[in-house]
Amino acid sequence: MPQYTPPLRDMQFVLHEVLNLTEELKALPAHAELDADTVNAVLEEAGKFAAEVVFPLNQGGDAEGCTLDKASHEVTAPTGFKAAYAKYIEGGWPALSCDPKFGGQGLPITLNQCLFEMLNSANQAWTMYPGLSHGAYEALLAHGTPEQQATYLPKLVSGEWTGTMCLTEPHCGTDLGLLRTKAEPQPDGRYRLSGQKIFISAGEHDLVENIVHLVLARLPDAPAGSKGISLFVVPKFLVNADGTLGERNPIFCGALEHKMGIHGNATCQMNLDGALGTLVGQPNKGLAAMFIMMNAARLGVGMQSLGLTEVAYQNAVAYAKDRLQMRSLSGPKAPEKAADPIIVHPDVRKMLLTARAYAEGGRALAIHSALLIDKELNHPDEAVRQEAADEVALLTPIVKAFLTDNGWIATSHCLQVFGGHGYIAEWGMEQFVRDARINMIYEGTNTIQSLDLLGRKVLADNGKKLKKFGRRIAEFVEEEGTNEAMQEFVNPLADLGDKVTKLTTELGMKAFGNPDEVGAAAVDYLRVCGHLIFAYFFARMAKVALEKQGAGDPFYTAKLHTARFYFAKLLPETAGLIRSARAGVAPLMAMDEALF
Incomplete structure (x- = not known):
């Protein structure tokens, strides 16, 4: 059976010793009074919930999966999921970082990010049920009418209702300009939506009494392409004027997708047969409103793989210390035993340290990104808010793609540490690998994230956002x-x-002559930028560890070892990536299609 211990010490290190969270929050009136003890207490309780309530359901949920009653279109989640969700509501976790105006606790997004890392380590499939609700909350908070906010936000904040986003259709994935779902205006100001959506995470389940779907659709006179997309809120059950639930809305689960992983979460084909909804934001401006939810989801997927990286690492380390196999090449390390534990072998250590470095680097980047969002939402200075927003925009595709790529590498390495036992289900490792592989695909494939980074976030503004981050790196290098x-x-x-x-x-120069040069280099480019950011954070973490290692705490010694491993063994990957990016588009496009 796998195990999981919340990485509270490392979280506290990043929050308090590297990022100086409470000092940063003093500039934000909404969080100025928050102290380190409160932060640590919240994280400790979050860790207990993740490890004690949610984690024990992970393997069973994967084996059982979800069940669809085709007659009623109702979906039943795996055994124990509903009871765990009730405890999640009871603990107030859905409200952690939400606006007190709607019943939230008003704590920083940064704490919510740490909560979700631990929940994803414990049980990614379960965590996806409440996971998209926060994105729905943010979209309605930014673009919803007062009536929509009053109707839906208190229930989303309390967790009594969950949310989804319904984008993808059978004929279109990332290219949303091709979507066909129609929205017909009604005399009462509402709309009737008809169409089909696929790959809808947590689209139907029995954890809550109502599900709030945010649906992209076209009005009858909408322009073609992405400029003709509107956003609608379509509840599973219509809501009466007094807040009680009314009749069943005809938005139904027609089938469950049979996936390679994340079996405990219901990935649904949703059919809309004249379902009633209300317009969110302006007509034909739905994509901009939905991007709030999409970006939240992309950051969330990065957290999913970070969580899997951590839990896979923990189990691989425990196994490597216990499993006896052969002798060390430099002589026995456990002569009293029949063989040495496999952790003495260099390549086993390389695999373990790779996972550890990707977990620790990913944690620093993820928490830093969350703190930027807190600044974007709460800082009194508009210039600071805009600067934080620009950096979040730059980092979002890196968080999604780099962390999920690394999660795949790390979980695969950790499975390898187990040898033959790695692909045996009872150890739990093969589930982590299956789940991690999906994260590279959804919410915009990692290639899409790479195109977004290079094309939109870097070249489109002549590198303005990237140069700002570069100046921060240069200042740090100068200081040291x-x-x-x-x-x-x-x-x-x-x-x-x-x-x-x-x-x-x-x-940039090549792209002027041939835009395909961006497509040829983008994936390599994102990975190089990911390593640049990790190197920056590992250098900052090493600085703190060097200053504090004299106190004798082995935590700082281990942090330095991990940083040195990262710079020696992982960062050199960038040399090959840069060479590959420079090779350009010709080797990719020269072959005639008929020769494939």
């Missing part, structure tokens, strides 16, 4: 320029920063 102990970290960081600048300029 005379610190001899930091040279092993800042020198490769500075070198990679220079190479990214040159590569960006080169790709």
Whole structure:
């Protein structure tokens, strides 16, 4: 049976020692009074809930899956999921970072991010039921009418209702401009929606009494393409004027997708047969409103793979310390035993340290991104808010793609540590791998994220956002320029920063001549940028660890070892990626299609 211990010490290290959370929050009136003790107490309770309530349901939920009653269109979640969700509501977890105006606790998004890392480690499939509700809350908070907010937000905040986003259709995935779902205006100001959506996570289930669907559709006179998409809120049950539930709305689950992983979450084909909904935001401007939810989901998927990376690492370490196999090449390390534990073997350590480094680097990036969102939403200075928003925009595709790519690498390595036992279900590792592989695909494939980063977030504004982050790196390198102990970290960081600048300029020039050059280089480019950001955070973490290791806490010694491993064994990947990006589009497009 697998195990899970919430990584509270490392979270606290990033929050308090690297990012100085409470000092940063003092500039935000909504969170200025929050202290470290309160932060730590919330995280400790969140960890208990994840480890003690949700984690024990993970393997059983994967084996059982969800059940669809085709006659009633009702879906039953795996055994124990509904009871765990009731405890989730009882603990007030859905309301953690929501606006007190609608019943929220008003705590920072940063804490919510840590909560969801732990929930995803414990049980990604279960966590997806409440996971999209926060995105629905944010979309309606930003674009909903006062009536929509009054009707839906208190229930989403309390967790009594959950939310979904209904985008994809059988003939269109990422290219939403092709969608066909129709919305017909009604005399009372509402709309009747007809069409089919697929791959809808948590689209139907029995955990709550109502599900709030945010649906993209076209008005009768809508322009073609993405400029003709509107957003509607379509509840499973219509809501009466007094807030009670009315008749069943004809938005039904027609089938469940049979997936390679995440079996405990209902991925639904949703049929709309004249379902009633109300318009969110302006007509034909739905994509902009939905992007709030889509970006939240992309950050959330990054957290899913971060969670899987952590739990896979923990189990692989425990196994490697216990499993006896062969002797160390440099002589017995456990002579009293029949063989040495496999953790003495260099390549086993490489796999374990890869997972550990990707977990720790990913955690620093994810928490930093959440803190930026808190600034974007709450800082009194508009310039600071805009700067935070720009950086979030830059980092979002990296969080989604780099963390999910790394999650696939890490969980695969951790399965490999188990050898033959890795693909045996009882150990839990093969489930982590199956779940992690899906995360690279949905909410915009990682190639789409790469195109978004290079095309929209970097080249579209002539590198303005990237240059801001680059200046932060340069300032850090300058500050540590005379610190001899930091040279092993800042020198490769500075070198990679220079190479990214040159590569960006080169790709921008190539793109002027042939836009396909962006498509050819984008995936390599995102991974190089991901490593640049990880290198920056590992250098910052190493700086803190160097300053504090004299106290004798082994945590700081381990942090330095992990940072050194990252710079020595993982960062060099960028050399090959840069060379590949520079190879351009010709090797990809030269072959005639008939030869494939």
